[in-house]
Amino acid sequence: MQNQPPRLSDETRRAAGAKGVIARQERAAIKKEIESAKCSFFDAINDGRESIQRMRVAELLQAVPGIGARRCFLIMGKIGISPSRRIQGLGPKQLAALRKELLVIKQGVTPGALIVMSGPGGVGKSTITSVLRDHPSVWVSISATTRTPRHGERDGHDYFFITDERFDAMIGNNEFLEWAEFAGNRYGTPKEPVDDWRNLGRHVLLEIEIAGARQVRRAEPDALLVFIAPPSWEELVARLTNRGTDSPERRAARLALAQEEMAAAGEFDHTLVNTQVEAVAQSLLSLATSHQSKK
Ligand code: 5GP
Numbered sequence: 610m611q612n613q614p615p616r617l618s619d620e621t622r623r624a625a626g627a628k629g630v631i632a633r634q635e636r637a638a639i640k641k642e643i644e645s646a647k648c649s650f651f652d653a654i655n656d657g658r659e660s661i662q663r664m665r666v667a668e669l670l671q672a673v674p675g676i677g678a679r680r681c682f683l684i685m686g687k688i689g690i691s692p693s694r695r696i697q698g699l700g701p702k703q704l705a706a707l708r709k710e711l712l713v714i715k716q717g718v719t720p721g722a723l724i725v726m727s728g729p730g731g732v733g734k735s736t737i738t739s740v741l742r743d744h745p746s747v748w749v750s751i752s753a754t755t756r757t758p759r760h761g762e763r764d765g766h767d768y769f770f771i772t773d774e775r776f777d778a779m780i781g782n783n784e785f786l787e788w789a790e791f792a793g794n795r796y797g798t799p800k801e802p803v804d805d806w807r808n809l810g811r812h813v814l815l816e817i818e819i820a821g822a823r824q825v826r827r828a829e830p831d832a833l834l835v836f837i838a839p840p841s842w843e844e845l846v847a848r849l850t851n852r853g854t855d856s857p858e859r860r861a862a863r864l865a866l867a868q869e870e871m872a873a874a875g876e877f878d879h880t881l882v883n884t885q886v887e888a889v890a891q892s893l894l895s896l897a898t899s900h901q902s903k904k
Contacts, residue, residue, distance in 0.1 A: 632660035640672040662697040675714045684710050713808040721812040722897040723829055727822045728837030729870035731848040733883045738816045740890040748806040750815045756794035787824035812897040819873045833900045836877035840884050
């Protein structure tokens with residue numbers, strides 16, 4: 610009959626069984642050495658024995674003190690290592706990223722929380738951001754955008770103002786944590802500084818629109834999504850229509866968009882009502898700190 614496994618002689622079977630037993634013993638021994646800090650994760654990676662090279666990355670990573678199943682899942686997801694990846698299949702970029710992550714763990718820094726703040730236009734997100742910008746435990750992410758600077762805005766402070774070509778190149782190089790189009794311009798969060806600041810223990814704040822928040826939810830499941838709501842719909846309408854210079858069409862478009870944005874509130878982890886800017890900033894900080902310590 611076809612498609613049947615080849616018949617193994619008793620001797621071959623015994624030899625294969627013995628090899629399997631030895632491989633399991635070697636794996637267990639190296640994990641013990643990592644657990645007791647006799648050997649580092651990277652010493653193990655460089656161990657050329659087949660039994661070690663064929664081990665799953667997740668299994669070895671969880672032997673590192675301070676890395677449990679959840680942290681292992683988060684680190685691998687963040688770096689883009691599939692759960693079934695074996696040591697021998699790790700690429701140089703993945704190894705470099707792992708080195709960075711393990712250094713942080715060794716230093717004993719608890720990574721900061723990733724806070725995503727969204728809400729309808731006119732609700733006061735940028736005022737809240739400007740309060741938190743001065744707080745020592747927070748780093749406010751600087752987005753890249755293709756829109757032109759407004760009066761008083763500074764490149765590298767408010768945004769990185771870049772061309773469409775540069776934006777395309779950043780997408781192509783996978784440099785964004787998320788990006789979206791809004792009112793005819795593109796906006797994106799550069800990924801690397803977000804990781805770096807969190808690894809230094811700072812909470813990172815993203816002030817982005819809703820499509821971007823949804824992408825962060827998928828890319829970083831441990832992000833904290835906070836929706837900023839107005840005290841009432843009437844108050845939001847008053848704020849949006851008092852901008853004076855808008856044409857009736859533009860005003861109607863703003864209100865329609867705000868309505869759509871308000872409908873997304875249920876997708877967020879928390880909603881904070883912006884009755885007082887300082888109080889909202891303080892609540893965001895408390896949420897970030899308790900979220901950080903949960904990990
Ligand atoms: P503005 O042009 O008024 O500064 O921003 C327009 C909208 O884009 C705001 O809702 C703001 O929160 C959002 N935004 C700013 N930076 C980013 C970003 O990096 N990604 C996404 N998705 N939205 C952003």
